[in-house]
Structure formats: C-alpha cells, structure tokens
Amino acid sequence: MTSTASRIVDALREALPAGSIVVDETELRSLERDRSGTARGWALVLVRPGSTTEVQAVVRIADAHGTPLVAQGARTGLAGAGSAVDGAILVDFSRMNRILRIDPLERLAVVQPGVTVQELAEAATEAGLFYAPDPVSAEWATIGGTIATNAGGMRCIKYGVTRESVRSLEVVLADGSAVRTRSDTIKSVAGLDLTSLVVGSEGTLALVTEATVGLRSAPGPARGASALFPSIDAALAAANEIATAASPPAVLELLDSFALAAIRDYDSTLEMPGDARAWLLAVTDARAGADEELAGFERAFAAHGALSSARAETSEELDGLFAVRRVLQPALDGYFGTAIHGDLAVPRAALGEIVAHAAELSERLGVIVSINGHVGDGNFHPIIAFDPDDADQTRRAHEAHRELLARAHRLGGTVTGEHGIGTEKLEALDEELSPRVRELQRAIKAAFDPKGILNPGKKL
Incomplete structure (x- = not known):
C-alpha cells in the first residue's frame, strides 16, 4: 500500500466506527463486482457508513485526495455500475437500512438506501398501501441501488419505473455537502428537477443517503x-x-x-x-x-x-x-453454459421488426438469440446463449448482441430500458446519443462532480 493509500485508510479509520472498514484483499475481491461480473480495477478499501454524517466524512476524505468513490447496494446490477475501479473507496450502504417513516396521509415512505425493495413493499402492505416498483431481484435489491439504476420490473407497464415513485432525495455531493433535492409534496416545479436527474445516474452525480418515495392504495x-x-x-x-x-x-x-x-x-x-x-x-x-x-x-x-x-x-x-x-434465465444460461442478458427497448410498433432481426441473427451467426421480457412496454431482454469455452461462438454471440443493440437504436429505441449503462454499454452510447447531448450530459457531470471522483468511467 502506497503512503497516500495509507493516509486515506488512516483517515477513514479515524472518521468511522470500528468494524466499518474492509481492507483485506480476499474480502475486497469478493465484494468488487456486481452481477455483470465486470470490474475496472482493484478497490483500495470498502467502507460501511451508518449515517449521512459518516457518508459526508467519507466523501470529504475522497475529495481531499482525489480518490474515486463507487457506491454499492446489493450488487445485483447487470451492467457494471456497482463494480470497482482502480484505487476506489467502495461505499457499501448495508448499515443504512432503516425505514424511517411511513405516512398513510401523505402516501409516502422515508427510507435509507440499504432497505431492500421487498422490505419496503412488505412494510407498505402492512400499512394498507403499495410500493409499485418490482425488480426481479426485489428480495435483495436495495432502494439505493434501484434509484441509482432507475430499475424497472414486470409491473412497469402499469406503474412505470422507479423514477415515477421517487418524490425527493437526500444526497451527498462530491464535495461532501448534503442537500435535499426538493420538497416531499406530490407536486413541485420549483427549480430544475434534480431528483429525476439523480435517479438513474448510477452514482455518478451524488450518493443517495435518504429517499422519500410515493406509495399507492393497495x-x-x-x-x-x-x-x-x-x-x-x-x-x-x-x-x-x-x-x-x-x-x-x-x-x-x-x-x-x-x-x-x-x-x-x-x-x-x-x-x-x-x-x-x-x-x-x-x-x-x-x-x-x-x-x-x-x-x-x-x-x-x-x-x-x-x-x-x-x-x-x-x-x-x-x-x-x-x-x-x-426459470427463463437459468434455463437459457444452462443451455450452452452461459449467456448475454440484454436490455433493449423499442417502440411497440417495432416489436415485430426486432423479433425478426433476432431470428435473422440466430440463423446467420449460428447462436441462440432469444427474445423475451416486458412486451407491454417494449422492453425486451434478449438472451444470447453460447459456450464460453468456444472462442468463435463467444465472438459470434457478442457480435449478435452488438448488432441487436444497433438495430434497436435504428428502430427508434434504446440500448437499455432498465439495466443501465455501467461499463457494459458505454460503446453503444455514441450511436444512440448525439454529440451535443453527450456534451450536455458531461457538463452536468462536471457541475456535480468537478474532480470526477464519483463512479468514474461509468454511465457517460
């Protein structure tokens, strides 16, 4: 460990309670990847803050040293947004796992980011209410993680994605300051909509430390x-x-x-x-x-x-x-040994065209390209099954995935409906987003995070 790294770890130990820091390399390696299996380097340390104040202390230390910060929930993401980058401080929110308030009159819940979707859903049900977002991984996925990725699920056709259920956020910015993005009222158009901007930003703009989410009648x-x-x-x-x-x-x-x-x-x-x-x-x-x-x-x-x-x-x-x-995913994962799990979305009028293109790719490239998922809102999860020990088949599977994403874009769709960009789909952004839009997004990132320490190399 370099002298700078030692100073960072020492500062974190002074700022956080005992037992909140992991530096053991074996344990770090087991915590560095989300379900995508990808990482862009080795983390320096993992911290488990227990409060907004402790998150602020961690971020200020990172800011002072120009050290990358990567927020982590349950690491159930499929695009690499929660995976490590070189020299990063991984921020694990599992200790911030309390449901702070459920308000039946205002139809809202105030929760910390480490609460799981299932825990919130069950608490809402006990209060005679309903939390609509339902990612497949609800039993493990955290509220903070689903906000970071703007997670979807099978109920999106009726209730929308996570963003539609988030009213306001408490976030810690890259300089360590904590702010609330808006009031908790149902309606608010004061200023720009920073809440919606943070939702889906994959930890590149701020760290969410508290969320106020809307609930519905059961x-x-x-x-x-x-x-x-x-x-x-x-x-x-x-x-x-x-x-x-x-x-x-x-x-x-x-x-x-x-x-x-x-x-x-x-x-x-x-x-x-x-x-x-x-x-x-x-x-x-x-x-x-x-x-x-x-x-x-x-x-x-x-x-x-x-x-x-x-x-x-x-x-x-x-x-x-x-x-x-x-059983869809395990069935196709086991067909040849592994699979690429896609996440494209197209207008409903183009569903037949993307299905036909998948069939053409299967025949031309000799790999299984299976089209499944949330047909109601046009968000398909193509699964491309292949033998990972066959180098040529692996190459053809990835070629099929790239071609499928490109066709989704040409049909007026998107390369990701709910899994996010992370590191997995960065190369696809240049086709989908114009240079001017990419420029605007990077300017927003720079305004929130001028040193570029928040989840660098992801999303944008």
Missing part, C-alpha cells in the same frame, strides 16, 4: 391468464391488443420458442407443448373490473389464434404461471 388481488401461440407474431398481436386496452394490465410478459425449448429441458414439470412458439402472461390487479380484464385477455388470446390458455384465480395458481417466467 391494489386488488393479482389474477392472470397465460396462453401458448403457434407463432411469435400471433403472440405480439395479442400483446398489442392487451397493452392498448382501456385498462392496462399490471404485467404483460412474453417468451419465445427458444425460451420455451430451454424451459422444457430445464424443468419437465412445466408443461410446454412442442408445437408452441410463444407464450404470453397477462395479469390484472384491479380492485374493480378484474373479471372484465381477465375476459379481455382471453378474448385477445383467442382472436389471435392461441393454441391454449390457462386462467389463475388464486395466488397459488398465479405462482404456477409465474414459475414459467422465473
């Missing part, structure tokens, strides 16, 4: 219907009819033929007939009119040639339908 019991189709085009047509109905579903998910084949191999108890080429799941959580919504789903299935359909009236039956969706 929905009705979730009920759903699924259907199998003879073609993916038929499933897309049914999905578009359901998504544009007067009452949007709470969930609308699609699986393609590659996914169904992998699921058949992975779990034979999930009945996936060999003649099915696509699967749709539609869910309602309406307090009133749920029967009409379910009937509407089934009419759309039938109108577009569904081979069969199944209705789930109870939570147990619905869990049985969701079981098909839940």
Whole structure:
C-alpha cells in the first residue's frame, strides 16, 4: 500500500466506527463486482457508513485526495455500475437500512438506501398501501441501488419505473455537502428537477443517503391468464391488443420458442407443448373490473389464434404461471453454459421488426438469440446463449448482441430500458446519443462532480 493509500485508510479509520472498514484483499475481491461480473480495477478499501454524517466524512476524505468513490447496494446490477475501479473507496450502504417513516396521509415512505425493495413493499402492505416498483431481484435489491439504476420490473407497464415513485432525495455531493433535492409534496416545479436527474445516474452525480418515495392504495388481488401461440407474431398481436386496452394490465410478459425449448429441458414439470412458439402472461390487479380484464385477455388470446390458455384465480395458481417466467434465465444460461442478458427497448410498433432481426441473427451467426421480457412496454431482454469455452461462438454471440443493440437504436429505441449503462454499454452510447447531448450530459457531470471522483468511467 502506497503512503497516500495509507493516509486515506488512516483517515477513514479515524472518521468511522470500528468494524466499518474492509481492507483485506480476499474480502475486497469478493465484494468488487456486481452481477455483470465486470470490474475496472482493484478497490483500495470498502467502507460501511451508518449515517449521512459518516457518508459526508467519507466523501470529504475522497475529495481531499482525489480518490474515486463507487457506491454499492446489493450488487445485483447487470451492467457494471456497482463494480470497482482502480484505487476506489467502495461505499457499501448495508448499515443504512432503516425505514424511517411511513405516512398513510401523505402516501409516502422515508427510507435509507440499504432497505431492500421487498422490505419496503412488505412494510407498505402492512400499512394498507403499495410500493409499485418490482425488480426481479426485489428480495435483495436495495432502494439505493434501484434509484441509482432507475430499475424497472414486470409491473412497469402499469406503474412505470422507479423514477415515477421517487418524490425527493437526500444526497451527498462530491464535495461532501448534503442537500435535499426538493420538497416531499406530490407536486413541485420549483427549480430544475434534480431528483429525476439523480435517479438513474448510477452514482455518478451524488450518493443517495435518504429517499422519500410515493406509495399507492393497495391494489386488488393479482389474477392472470397465460396462453401458448403457434407463432411469435400471433403472440405480439395479442400483446398489442392487451397493452392498448382501456385498462392496462399490471404485467404483460412474453417468451419465445427458444425460451420455451430451454424451459422444457430445464424443468419437465412445466408443461410446454412442442408445437408452441410463444407464450404470453397477462395479469390484472384491479380492485374493480378484474373479471372484465381477465375476459379481455382471453378474448385477445383467442382472436389471435392461441393454441391454449390457462386462467389463475388464486395466488397459488398465479405462482404456477409465474414459475414459467422465473426459470427463463437459468434455463437459457444452462443451455450452452452461459449467456448475454440484454436490455433493449423499442417502440411497440417495432416489436415485430426486432423479433425478426433476432431470428435473422440466430440463423446467420449460428447462436441462440432469444427474445423475451416486458412486451407491454417494449422492453425486451434478449438472451444470447453460447459456450464460453468456444472462442468463435463467444465472438459470434457478442457480435449478435452488438448488432441487436444497433438495430434497436435504428428502430427508434434504446440500448437499455432498465439495466443501465455501467461499463457494459458505454460503446453503444455514441450511436444512440448525439454529440451535443453527450456534451450536455458531461457538463452536468462536471457541475456535480468537478474532480470526477464519483463512479468514474461509468454511465457517460
């Protein structure tokens, strides 16, 4: 450890309580990567602050030495935003894990960043309310992490992404000062919308130390219907009819033929007939009119040639339908040994074109390109399965991923709907964002973080 590094660690030890610092290299290595598996160097130290004041002390030490800071939640991200960079102080918010207040009158909760999404959702339910964001990793994903990435989930078609549920934030800026981005009122247009700017910024603008999030009235019991189709085009047509109905579903998910084949191999108890080429799941959580919504789903299935359909009236039956969706990733990961998990989004009118392009890539490049995910809001999660021990197949898989992202952009879409940029998709930004827009974003970064110490090399 260099003399500068020793001074930084000594200063952190003076500022934080005993047990709040990790310098052991073996432990650091185990904490340096999010689920993307990528890192851009080796961290110097990991700290676990327990309060906003302690976060401020850490940031001031980093500011004084020009040391990079990388905020971490549960490291469930898929783009590298929470992974280490060389010489960084990793800031783990797991000790800041309290739900400070739930206010039924104002329909809000005030929470620290280390609270998990599931913990908040359960606390809201106990108060007769509802926290809408639902990333797949809700059991482990933290509020701070989902704010940093503007996480989505299956309920986005009805409730939107995390940003739609965040009212205000307490953040620590790069100079160590703490500010609140706006009032906690439902409506506020005073000044620029710094809250929305910080949400999704992947820790490059500020460190979130407290969040005020909006809660909703509790929905009705979730009920759903699924259907199998003879073609993916038929499933897309049914999905578009359901998504544009007067009452949007709470969930609308699609699986393609590659996914169904992998699921058949992975779990034979999930009945996936060999003649099915696509699967749709539609869910309602309406307090009133749920029967009409379910009937509407089934009419759309039938109108577009569904081979069969199944209705789930109870939570147990619905869990049985969701079981098909839940095994998607492990089924395709295990098909050849690993997979690239994509995250593109396109306008609904372009869904068929991106699906057709995926099929063309599969045939031309000889790799599985499976199109699945949140068809209701156009946010597909293509999964490209390949053998990591086959260098040529690995190359072709990554080529397919690059081409798929490029096509999404040309269709008026985006290279990421909810996973974020991190380090994984930096090279794709130049195609999607104009030089002037990139310039504006870097100017905003410089205004928040003039020394460039907050999660450098990420997002922008």
